[in-house]
Amino acid sequence: QVQPVESGGGSVQAGESLSVSCAASGDTDNSFCMGWFRQAPGKEREAVASIYTGGFRTWISDSLKGRFTISRGNAKNEVHLHMNSLKPEDTATYYCAVGIPPYGLETCGNHDYKYWGQGTQVSVSS
Numbered sequence: 001q002v003q004p005v006e007s008g009g010g011s012v013q014a015g016e017s018l019s020v021s022c023a024a025s026g027d028t029d030n031s032f033c034m035g036w037f038r039q040a041p042g043k044e045r046e047a048v049a050s051i052y053t054g055g056f057r058t059w060i061s062d063s064l065k066g067r068f069t070i071s072r073g074n075a076k077n078e079v080h081l082h083m084n085s086l087k088p089e090d091t092a093t094y095y096c097a098v099g100i101p102p103y104g105l106e107t108c109g110n111h112d113y114k115y116w117g118q119g120t121q122v123s124v125s126s
Contacts, residue, residue, distance in 0.1 A: 002026040002115045004034070004096040009120035017084045020120055022096030024077040031055075033099035033108035034079045036070065038092035038122075048094070051079050052106040059107065086124045093119040 008020035022034060031054025039045040049070040051058045058070050069082045083090065098115040099108035 002028060002032070002098045004098050004115055004117040006094065006096045006117045006120040009094060009122050011123040011125065012086055014087055014124055014126050016086055016124075017082070018086060018122060019080055019082045020094055020096075020122065021073065021078065021080045022117060023073075023075070024096075024098050024115075028053075028077045031106075033101055033112065034077070035097045035099060035108065035113055036079075036081045037095045037097060037113075038090075039095070040089075040092040043092075045095075047110055049081055050099075050108060052101070053077060055106055057106045083122070086122075088124050088126045090122060091124050092122060094122050095119045 002024050003026050004022050004024045006022050012018050033050050035050035036048040037045050049060045051070050067085050071080050096117040097113040099113035101108045
């Protein structure tokens with residue numbers, strides 16, 4: 001079992017920056033994917049970014065490239081999502097998830113994410 005826990009989030013004005021963090025605890029000896037997803041009211045959950053804890057492979061949604069970045073923290077099982085030039089449409093609950101990649105791979109499909117945090121709210125006002 002792995003338990004991801006989000007921190008950060010909050011309310012900002014459009015154009016400002018914000019970061020959210022995630023720390024995974026539990027059975028974390030092996031490498032795994034740590035991903036960020038978000039869900040706005042009335043919308044489907046969408047993948048935002050991910051990183052592989054065993055290397056440096058990262059992924060950012062094409063629609064968010066240039067504004068969002070993902071990085072590892074000082075601890076192996078800690079990741080940060082940095083959000084710049086925030087827009088009102090970025091308002092959502094942001095979830096951290098842990099996924100186990102298929103054998104030999106360093107990336108996870110959305111269906112590979114098995115452990116989910118409680119989510120943290122990000123609100124952007126115009």
